[in-house]
Amino acid sequence: MPTALITGASAGIGQELAKCFATDHHSVILVARRKQKLQQLAYDLREIHGVQAHVFDVDLGKPGAAKELYDKVKEADLEVDFLVNNAGIGQNGKFHELDADQMSTMINLNITALTELTRYFLPEMIERNKGRILNVGSTAGFQAGPHMAVYYATKAYVYSFTEALTEELKGTKITITNLAPGATASEFQSRAEMDNSMLFALGAMTSEAVAKAGYKGMMKGKDLVIPGLKNKLIPISANILPRKVIRKITHRANKDK
Numbered sequence: 001m002p003t004a005l006i007t008g009a010s011a012g013i014g015q016e017l018a019k020c021f022a023t024d025h026h027s028v029i030l031v032a033r034r035k036q037k038l039q040q041l042a043y044d045l046r047e048i049h050g051v052q053a054h055v056f057d058v059d060l061g062k063p064g065a066a067k068e069l070y071d072k073v074k075e076a077d078l079e080v081d082f083l084v085n086n087a088g089i090g091q092n093g094k095f096h097e098l099d100a101d102q103m104s105t106m107i108n109l110n111i112t113a114l115t116e117l118t119r120y121f122l123p124e125m126i127e128r129n130k131g132r133i134l135n136v137g138s139t140a141g142f143q144a145g146p147h148m149a150v151y152y153a154t155k156a157y158v159y160s161f162t163e164a165l166t167e168e169l170k171g172t173k174i175t176i177t178n179l180a181p182g183a184t185a186s187e188f189q190s191r192a193e194m195d196n197s198m199l200f201a202l203g204a205m206t207s208e209a210v211a212k213a214g215y216k217g218m219m220k221g222k223d224l225v226i227p228g229l230k231n232k233l234i235p236i237s238a239n240i241l242p243r244k245v246i247r248k249i250t251h252r253a254n255k256d257k
């Protein structure tokens, strides 16, 4: 049974991605901080799909956490065929007023952990000439995001980093995919204090629909997956309209209704 490691599997898109893998008879390694939620999901996936499900509670927002997770996976003698870098958080508000520690945690989680986990697991995939990586970015990665400046910049990093590796991996059987969802119903919006934002008032996709699109795209080896028609228009308009127009629209969308 091939094995998928999914970060941020205790809620939202990550939880739904874990279900996609298990439904398709893959073993799963579930990672997040809330152990009880991971254990419940692991139990359900074993019961319903008869797959192996492992749980690692690691805080990936802390420096060195990716190495800690990699070592734990090695100690458990597990091989990772699919790496899903999904765990991520947002932070909404004026840059100079936002909590600085939380901002650093977001950068550690959205950028550093994703990069380091890719660095640790990719060499083994190259050695086996087999494997797939799914990095969960966002439509936020296609433009600057006033009122969420750092979050948008972290997702621009995911877009750029993933695209660069797509090219480096040409000629191998390893694929890397950037899943770029728009507004999605999950715990994200309340954690990022976006419950009253214009963006979410305009409607959100379900985590299930986003995960299914990402899973399908990754399995096909696509480099970029943007779920939903409305979201597909975002990079197109970002390419057509002047940047100063796009950033005004984005600013409005990120603020409260």
Ligand SMILES: NC(=O)c1ccc[n+]([C@@H]2O[C@H](COP(=O)([O-])OP(=O)(O)OC[C@H]3O[C@@H](n4cnc5c(N)ncnc54)[C@H](OP(=O)(O)O)[C@@H]3O)[C@@H](O)[C@H]2O)c1
Pocket: 007, 008, 009, 010, 011, 012, 013, 014, 031, 032, 033, 034, 035, 037, 058, 059, 060, 061, 062, 086, 087, 088, 089, 090, 109, 136, 137, 138, 139, 180, 181, 182, 183, 184, 185, 186, 187, 188, 189, 191, 207
């Ligand atoms: N929802 C949206 O509108 C939206 C849109 C575009 C992109 N995305 C991206 O989609 C990804 C998944 O988000 P979601 O919408 O599914 O959000 P979510 O429901 O809040 O889930 C986030 C997951 O990340 C985990 N996580 C948070 N901090 C962590 C940490 N320090 N260490 C380890 N795990 C941590 C959470 O688990 P614990 O709390 O148990 O650790 C949870 O499992 C993120 O990268 C997000 O940026 C979301």
